[in-house]
Amino acid sequence: MTDRHSEMAKPVAKKVTDCMSEDDPNANVDGCGATNKARWGPNHAGAKELKNLYSTGKRVQELICVAIYLVLIAYDLFQMVYHFQSSKIMTILPSIVFGIIVADFASGLVHWGADTWGSVEMPIFGASFIRPFREHHIDPTSITRHDVIEVNGDNCMATLPGLIWLAYKYMTQNPEQIQENYNYDCFLMALVFFVTLTNQFHKWSHTYFGLPKWVTFLQDWNLILPRQHHRIHHVSPHESYYCITTGWLNYPLEAISFWRGFEYLIEKSTGAKPRSDDMKWAVKQE
Ligand SMILES: [Zn+2]
Ligand SMILES: [Zn+2]
Numbered sequence: 180m181t182d183r184h185s186e187m188a189k190p191v192a193k194k195v196t197d198c199m200s201e202d203d204p205n206a207n208v209d210g211c212g213a214t215n216k217a218r219w220g221p222n223h224a225g226a227k228e229l230k231n232l233y234s235t236g237k238r239v240q241e242l243i244c245v246a247i248y249l250v251l252i253a254y255d256l257f258q259m260v261y262h263f264q265s266s267k268i269m270t271i272l273p274s275i276v277f278g279i280i281v282a283d284f285a286s287g288l289v290h291w292g293a294d295t296w297g298s299v300e301m302p303i304f305g306a307s308f309i310r311p312f313r314e315h316h317i318d319p320t321s322i323t324r325h326d327v328i329e330v331n332g333d334n335c336m337a338t339l340p341g342l343i344w345l346a347y348k349y350m351t352q353n354p355e356q357i358q359e360n361y362n363y364d365c366f367l368m369a370l371v372f373f374v375t376l377t378n379q380f381h382k383w384s385h386t387y388f389g390l391p392k393w394v395t396f397l398q399d400w401n402l403i404l405p406r407q408h409h410r411i412h413h414v415s416p417h418e419s420y421y422c423i424t425t426g427w428l429n430y431p432l433e434a435i436s437f438w439r440g441f442e443y444l445i446e447k448s449t450g451a452k453p454r455s456d457d458m459k460w461a462v463k464q465e
Pocket of ligand 1: 290294312316412417
């Protein structure tokens with residue numbers, strides 16, 4: 180672990196001993212091997228049930244979203260490269276960095292929302308969009324066995340409105356209007372690009388063997404979600420470090436108790452109990 184990562188892990192560093200073992204992340208044994216009693220993993224009763232809820236209909240939805248996504252991003256990127264002016268580089272770069280920061284926050288917000296509220300039993304939405312979050316906590320490395328469509332399909336879907344908006348602008352605006360809005364377009368494209376890749380970065384943060392060197396380089400420099408950093412989220416009851424794009428916002432958001440404050444307000448106003456569905460799946464027996 181680098182010094183930077185040690186520093187980021189400080190708020191909950193003691194609890195990391197109660198998470199998945201680095202040399203055997205799939206077993207996720209109690210106390211990182213202290214008792215050798217498998218607690219989570221592919222053989223967990225809840226994990227098996229959740230895995231079987233991945234339906235053909237869901238697969239088709241993911242495939243359609245990825246196909247539309249590829250057409251739109253190819254068109255938008257072509258237009259942005261065509262209209263690029265190197266004289267604007269000093270304003271383009273901050274726009275891109277801001278887009279990455281907003282993507283990291285969005286990943287935290289969606290992840291926190293799906294981990295904390297709702298249930299797999301909710302009509303349509305539950306089996307399609309809550310299920311993967313429940314499965315991931317009780318079988319954390321199931322994601323490493325998912326293919327590129329299952330890992331990235333929903334994130335491609337989430338970015339379609341942004342890509343459609345960009346395509347519409349490039350089809351209807353004149354060159355002067357395009358130059359006027361170019362920094363905003365760079366922000367939006369960075370946001371789209373990093374939201375799209377968030378679950379891929381997340382998958383790599385659970386992959387301890389066979390990662391390409393360039394991926395571990397990006398992780399070591401915290402340009403994408405580092406492995407050690409994401410382990411902090413996988414401490415039961417999974418209530419911290421929700422941001423999974425780069426993880427840059429995790430420490431500051433924990434420092435101000437952002438998620439706990441949000442939960443307090445929702446619990447006070449609705450009476451809903453945070454993580455009650457997640458806990459239900461965690462204790463599921465055969
Ligand atoms: Zn989670
Ligand atoms: Zn994870």
